[in-house]
Amino acid sequence: MSNTSENPKPSSSSAKMTLKTSDNELFEVEEAVAMKFCTVKQYFEDEKDSDVAARGSTTVIPLPNVHSAVLATLISYGKKLPQSNAVADNHEEEETKKKERKKYEQGLLKNLMPGELLDLISAANYLDFKEGLEFFNQALADHIQNKSVEYVRKFFGIKNDYEPHEEEKYREEYAWAFEGVDED
């Protein structure tokens, strides 16, 4: 079965790819999902130019910067995204799918520790996974939105490089912005 001359149709083929994480775990992923990771897509397309893909053997794509648990979550999220090749749904089907996705997203976020968000964002950035990056960036923004300055510093591992009087000045300037903030 040769894919070199035709455009692969992800919906009909069950082409899978194997991704190898930093802790040496192997993940078999459907091509349609893996292609959402643009870094993987690029690697795959580069490989296609050589003879490897033409032979139809499964290539193992190494992802030395991504841990297995993180990849698992990203793949799971990628699977839930509307597939680019999907047949256009009517309005009702679209609405149902949207609701399902929302529910899945809420469930996903509930089970995540805030620190894991940083790992997910880092990995999504490395993989160039746009939808994942957008989703987790928003999740992180939502998480820190009402947090104190001290919390944010600790969370991101940022050192305070202000003199006390400088910081005091900035705090006074917008005192109202410091009201109603979550307790640390």
Add this chain to the structure above:
Amino acid sequence: MSQRKEAQPTKILRRRTKHDLPEEIVLEILARLPVKSLLRFRCVCKTWYSYITNPNFISTHLLCYNNHDGGYVIHMPRTAVHMAYFHRPHSQICTLAFDRTFETISEFRIPFTFQSGYHGLVGSCNGILFFTDFIKSKSKNVYLWNPSIRKFKRLPNTCLNQTQVLNVAHGFGYDSLNNDYKVVRFSWTRTKWMPPPEVEVYSLSSDSWKRVELGISWRPNVISYSFNGISAFPFVSGHLHWMIEMIEEGGGQERRYTPMILSFDVNSEKFKELPVPDEGGLIAKCLTSYKEKLALIKFGHGAQPLSKLCSIWVMREYGVLDSWNKLCVLPIEISTDFIGFTKYGLLLVRHRSRLVSTNSELERKHKSVLIDPEALHEKEISNQIDYHLDVATYMENLALLDGANVVSY
């Protein structure tokens, strides 16, 4: 750090190794935060301070943060002429509400006052509100107000050498090429509208006014112009617009009434005329914006007595006469006032009071409704808004953060 895969394979421990997110990711996250958080997070460290106060970030944040499904509006009671005439006290309270339902979220006060005691909301741009004294002869003070960061600024005085200004008109828009906000002011020193007004432009980045040329040749037969005061100055495609009505003298005793749209390119600071679509019997009255396109509201007589026809036209392709497209025709009662379009295209109108007999008593009933012009569907606003409203789109915007003469409250 070792991983206990057997116990909970999907959870990982937050590793304390180097996990600095690249700058562009941090900026993307910051762009999704409301201004209150951003003002606070300036204190996190000096780098974050420079991110948050950077003008490019401010314009990115404006687009990114305010781009969600639900929008917000600020509304307040509009100053009416009779109010000022009878020295009625005027509320300084503004209400923040949901765009689609006008359900109230919170209230706050206008943080500055005018000499006459009556404010006039002239318009807004990117969430910054523009106010003048309702009685323009009382004071020349004009204010820019950003309610999302609680800052306002009184603009410096005019650069024109004017002895007696009898009337002014304004426009307020955003120059996206230079990331600058600009105010246009027309001033007339005579009661008649001839000669043409003097024009000056204020730029926030330079914090100063400068004179500009109108550059339009008024038509020779025109005996009077008036700037239509009903609508504000729609800001569309980088241009500000005003509706001008001209009365031209034809041959003999004929007088011809012609509407014209004056447009101002905020970036190049040049004026132009735009064509008005022709529709027999209906008079162009109100210029506004509908879903970021220029819109024109025309009125004419309806089939029934005491009914009006109102047609709404939209310029689909900016500047192209042929692209004026009639969106809909609304039959409305003669006692209906238009307030304006929300950002998402719902039209707010107010049906003025009619005497209604309830329980053998006469009552005045007002109602404000939101109309969807595409679906021609009307929805009454639940909270009793018994008065004329000024409405502006609310946006979270860090503009006016710094600068001369900016006051915090």
